[in-house]
Amino acid sequence: MRSLVLFFLLVWGFSVGADAPKRSDTPVRAAFVMDARTGRYIGGYNEDVQTQPASLTKMMTLLLTFKALKSRKIKLSSKLRISKNAASQQPCKLGLKVGEKITVRNAILALVTKSANDVAVALGEFLAGGNENTFVYLMNKEARKLNMKSTVFVNPSGWKNPKQLTTARDMAKLARALVRNYPRYYHFFATKKFSYKKASIKNHNKLLGSRNGIVVDGIKTGYVAASGYNLAASAKKGKRRLIVVALGGETAKQRDIEVDRLLKKGFSRKRGRSMSEIIVLRNKKSSRKG
Numbered sequence: 001m002r003s004l005v006l007f008f009l010l011v012w013g014f015s016v017g018a019d020a021p022k023r024s025d026t027p028v029r030a031a032f033v034m035d036a037r038t039g040r041y042i043g044g045y046n047e048d049v050q051t052q053p054a055s056l057t058k059m060m061t062l063l064l065t066f067k068a069l070k071s072r073k074i075k076l077s078s079k080l081r082i083s084k085n086a087a088s089q090q091p092c093k094l095g096l097k098v099g100e101k102i103t104v105r106n107a108i109l110a111l112v113t114k115s116a117n118d119v120a121v122a123l124g125e126f127l128a129g130g131n132e133n134t135f136v137y138l139m140n141k142e143a144r145k146l147n148m149k150s151t152v153f154v155n156p157s158g159w160k161n162p163k164q165l166t167t168a169r170d171m172a173k174l175a176r177a178l179v180r181n182y183p184r185y186y187h188f189f190a191t192k193k194f195s196y197k198k199a200s201i202k203n204h205n206k207l208l209g210s211r212n213g214i215v216v217d218g219i220k221t222g223y224v225a226a227s228g229y230n231l232a233a234s235a236k237k238g239k240r241r242l243i244v245v246a247l248g249g250e251t252a253k254q255r256d257i258e259v260d261r262l263l264k265k266g267f268s269r270k271r272g273r274s275m276s277e278i279i280v281l282r283n284k285k286s287s288r289k290g
Helices: 002-012 054-070 104-114 117-127 132-145 168-181 184-190 252-268
Strands: 031-036 039-047 079-081 101-103 195-196 199-202 209-211 213-223 228-237 240-248
Touching: 002 240, 031 117, 031 252, 039 252, 054 104, 054 117, 054 132, 054 168, 054 184, 054 213, 054 228, 079 104, 079 117, 101 104, 104 117, 104 195, 104 199, 104 209, 117 132, 168 184, 168 213, 168 240, 184 213, 184 252, 213 252, 228 252, 240 252
Parallel strands: none
Antiparallel strands: 031 039, 031 240, 079 101, 195 199, 209 213, 213 228, 228 240
């Protein structure tokens, strides 16, 4: 695994040691607003600063799951067995025991709502012939295809690891790929509640739903102490769809407020209006016009 990570670091040529901006400078550490149809940059700040993705990593695990479903290599009814490695993962988790089975459909829902680390690893092993390291290789290979130049994955769950890094820009690219390339399965991200073994599991994404004509229908939240509170969100208003990624909120509420603000600003943008009028920053020096 170590050699794999070093390989991607050398090939992509970016620095692991870059210091993230302080949260006091901006509402969150980094943000990126993208037009989902064109992939065009609309606005943001610190969008190329690296940080740990936390459970946003699971978007890649799910993308590879959707890819296998689309190619009919697996079915939603297919069952995966929980290995000792998967069962030993740290929370959040479903708490499945070694040898238990779960369908691909329920595994997807467990990742979308509970953000279950044990199920993320089990999915990765299932898709890669039982080998988590092989799945991590596939994650990084797919990241290269999506031109995620500043991202390295080291596990399928997003569990804390200083070598697992990404940027707001790269996470927006990943979110866009899920929205555009897998419309048959993207709807899973809109799931607000998942029932499993008599337990009712709520989605961590509190922005899901409609407000002020803006409909948020995905994608994923994430948190580890090193990254802060992360969120990739996709929303529609009329015929337009935007993707907003916010990384490094001090609280989930602060992160959600900033994503909501950026969505409103992004959808209010008119042709000819400058980016500086749309994305208002607390620290204007960190802004990027595009």
